[in-house]
Amino acid sequence: DAGVIQSPRHEVTEMGQEVTLRCKPISGHDYLFWYRQTMMRGLELLIYFNNNVPIDDSGMPEDRFSAKMPNASFSTLKIQPSEPRDSAVYFCASRHSGRAYEQFFGPGTRLTVL
């Protein structure tokens, strides 16, 4: 199994630009989570999906952030417009409802907004 795949691994952009982060969960997993990691705030849950449906987006910081899951094998996290304070490592994780609570994390996308 290839594990959770995220792309790109690194993204450098300028303030005001649109940024799209991508995630492919492990095949067969029915939950998908998006996290953000910063030195100041640690690891924060942004949003999670169950069977492609967003369940809880209370962690999404602002309207500039949006996430979609058009099918079971693909999700995107979009920031538009991006700001320097969005600089962070963004992780995607997935899990199967039959495996008690174990989330499998992707390698992360390191986003730098100049």
Place this chain on the structure above:
Amino acid sequence: AQSVTQLDSQVPVFEEAPVELRCNYSSSVSVYLFWYVQYPNQGLQLLLKYLSGSTLVKGINGFEAEFNKSQTSFHLRKPSVHISDTAEYFCAVSDEGSGNTGKLIFGQGTTLQVKP
């Protein structure tokens, strides 16, 4: 609301020495507890988890943790560390009230620095 506190931000230790990384949680309901490890430039990997049963949980790479309900703690231990254990360690909690979502609340992390 749940919360997780990792009491040490950094723990320096010499190779082959024992180590304990401390974690306390706050929750009004029964909880499930986890330790994850993050190696440099990688995602998080599950070390071990407590769901029920024996309060002493063994995980990968020789780590173990003990669930103490009265002290609301879930400290991580290893009797002899290796250089390769240098990483960031995260304690996390999920409550039974979250149903089957497995939604996790993470602590701030502890950096374990193993010195030769």
